[in-house]
Amino acid sequence: MKFRVWALSLLLMAPVAFASVDRGVLQFESIRSQQTEIRAAVQAGSGRYKDMSVNARGELLAKQDHLFQLMQGKQSTQDLNEDQKTDVFNTLEWIEAAINKADDERMICERRPVLGSTRKERVCKTAGQMRAEREATRERLDNREVRQ
Template identity: 35%
Template sequence: MCATATAFAAPPATPFDAQAVLEQQKTIRADIDAGKGAYGKLNPATRQEVRERQDKLSKLLENRRYEDLSQAEQDQARVDMAWIEYAGKTDDDRLVCERVRTVGSNRVERICKTVAQRREEKKSNKDNADRALQNRNLSPCGPEGCS
């Protein structure tokens, strides 16, 4: 029974470079302050929450290495980093997956694209269809020719 419990335990978390995280947070803070990028477009409440989490993360990581953090501090740092990263995601970054059956086959394939990719593909398909309609022969005669 004990052997199966350890088999299902969560894998150890990958260490991160605390100083690289702090540099990344400085870049994000600059985007917020300048009002540019995905973080510059956040609503005021979310922007404030990002700043508060960044301040907390900075206090935790300042002049420390990953190895210096307790397990609880590592977990808290990961939660804050994930929250900040998610806050900067726009709907265009969201990944949407669908199951598509291949033409001429019963095989089902899972295709994942971002919302932006799907929108661009839809626009491209519409443009191609419009172009094909404009370029077709509008002659009243059939394929055999006019009589």
């Protein structure tokens, strides 16, 4: 019974304790630390990066350079505009996909205009989903041309 009361009080206090933490905000200190560790291993060609091609390593390091440039002088994603946030997200997803060799699972976000409005919305899909949509659209257009 004491455990239940303790657990319940902990659950009730949690919203207050975490009220100041925005779950959509990424802190750049941890990203910088993680990317620096990855960079050292990639440059050394050790661990999971030992079989990575020279071109893939160069591309990964270039993406990291771009990411570090976006984060320069900033503490979190709150310091970025919407396009920069999308760029940071896409770059991190690209790096993760390159490391895990899962390019089709990489998330890609775009800011697309909303029809009939001046605002834009963020649309995120995997690289595989985007490729499948492009192929389906191309196939529909090809079938349409054949019928005409």
